[in-house]
Amino acid sequence: MLPEMLRHRCFWTCRRQVFSYEVAMPELPEVETVVRTLRPQVLGCRIERVDVLRERSLHPLSLPVERLAGTRISAVRRRGKLALLDLEPPAAAAAVPVPSLLAVHLRMTGRFMVHPEGAAPLKHTRVIFHLQRPDRCRAQLFFDDVRAFGLVFAATPALLERWDFWCSLGPEPLDMGPGELGPRLRGGRAIKAALLDQTVLAGIGNIYADESLFRAGIDPRRPAGELSEAEADRLRRAVQEVLRESIAQCGSSIRDYRDANGNVGAFQNTFFVYGRGGQACRRCGSTLEKSRIAGRATVSCPRCQH
DNA sequence: CCATTAGCCTGGACGC
DNA sequence: TGCGTCCAGGCTAATG
Numbered sequence: 001m002l003p004e005m006l007r008h009r010c011f012w013t014c015r016r017q018v019f020s021y022e023v024a025m026p027e028l029p030e031v032e033t034v035v036r037t038l039r040p041q042v043l044g045c046r047i048e049r050v051d052v053l054r055e056r057s058l059h060p061l062s063l064p065v066e067r068l069a070g071t072r073i074s075a076v077r078r079r080g081k082l083a084l085l086d087l088e089p090p091a092a093a094a095a096v097p098v099p100s101l102l103a104v105h106l107r108m109t110g111r112f113m114v115h116p117e118g119a120a121p122l123k124h125t126r127v128i129f130h131l132q133r134p135d136r137c138r139a140q141l142f143f144d145d146v147r148a149f150g151l152v153f154a155a156t157p158a159l160l161e162r163w164d165f166w167c168s169l170g171p172e173p174l175d176m177g178p179g180e181l182g183p184r185l186r187g188g189r190a191i192k193a194a195l196l197d198q199t200v201l202a203g204i205g206n207i208y209a210d211e212s213l214f215r216a217g218i219d220p221r222r223p224a225g226e227l228s229e230a231e232a233d234r235l236r237r238a239v240q241e242v243l244r245e246s247i248a249q250c251g252s253s254i255r256d257y258r259d260a261n262g263n264v265g266a267f268q269n270t271f272f273v274y275g276r277g278g279q280a281c282r283r284c285g286s287t288l289e290k291s292r293i294a295g296r297a298t299v300s301c302p303r304c305q306h
Numbered sequence: 307c308c309a310t311t312a313g314c315c316t317g318g319a320c321g322c
Numbered sequence: 323t324g325c326g327t328c329c330a331g332g333c334t335a336a337t338g
Binding site: 056108109124145146147148149187188189190193294295 | 307308309310311314315316317
C-alpha cells in the first residue's frame with residue numbers, strides 16, 4: 001500500500017514537472033524548449049537500463065533498447081521537431097551495433113520528465129530511461145505520451161540512413177538566409193501545405209504555419225509556386241520572427257493548464273490567428289475565417305492576408 | 307504530379 | 323450521470 005503522504009508528494013512532484021515541460025503540440029519552439037530544459041538534467045548521465053512500457057512507442061527501425069545500457073548522454077539537441085540525444089558507447093567493446101543517437105518525436109503529446117529513482121510510472125508513461133548522473137545519483141527519465149503518437153528511436157548512423165523522414169528533412173528554418181525559401185516553394189499546392197511539409201523546412205506545425213502566414217500577410221490558400229520572391233522572403237522572415245519570439249518565451253504556446261498557474265494570458269497574447277476563428281483580427285478587427293487546408297484547421301484574416 | 311482520407315490515439319467538449 | 327459523437331494534432335499509407 002502506498003502511504004498517503006508519499007502519494008501526495010508524488011502528485012506534487014508531477015505537477016511541478018508538468019509545469020516545466022507541458023507544451024501543447026510541440027513544434028520547433030516547444031521542442032527547443034524541452035531540449036534546453038532537459039539538457040542540464042541529463043547531460044553526462046549514463047543510461048543503465050530502459051523499460052519499454054508500450055512497445056509501439058518504439059520506432060519500427062529502432063535497435064533493441066537493451067543496447068542503450070552503458071551509453072552516456074553526451075549532447076542534447078534538436079533537429080526540426082525531433083529531440084536528439086547523442087550517445088557515447090560504453091567502455092567495453094560490444095559485439096553488436098550500439099546506438100549513437102536517440103531520436104524522439106513528441107508528435108502531439110509526448111513529454112519528458114525527470115523523476116527520482118523509484119518513482120512509479122504514470123498513466124501514460126511509455127518508456128523509462130534509468131539514469132546514473134555524473135554525481136552517481138540515480139534518476140529516471142520518463143517519456144510520457146497521452147495519445148501515444150510519439151516515437152523513440154535508438155539509432156546508428158546506418159539506421160538513420162534508412163529512415164526516410166530523417167533523410168528528407170528540410171533545412172532548419174532559423175538557419176535559412178535570404179532567397180533560400182522561395183526555390184523550395186514550387187508547385188500548385190497551398191502555401192500552408194508547403195509550410196507543413198517537413199521536407200520543405202523542418203519544424204513548422206499547424207500553429208506556426210498559420211501565425212507565420214498571418215504575419216507575412218499571405219493567404220494560406222495561395223499556390224506555393226505562385227509566391228513572388230519578395231513574398232517568399234517576407235514569409236521566411238515571418239517564420240523566423242514567430243519561431244524566435246516563441247522560443248524566447250519558452251514555448252509560450254502553453255495551454256491545457258489546470259488554470260491558475262499564471263500562463264493563461266500568455267496563450268491569448270501570443271497568437272494572432274491560431275485558435276481564434278470567428279474572433280476579431282487583432283490588426284484590423286475583421287472576423288477571422290476558419291477553413292480546412294491540407295486536412296488541418298486553418299484560421300486567417302480575410303483582410304490582412306492576400 | 308497533386309489532393310484527400312483513413313488510421314493511429316486519448317481526453318475534453320458537447321448534445322441528449 | 324452516462325452515454326455517444328466529434329474534434330485536436332503529425333505523419334504514413336492508400337486511394338482518387
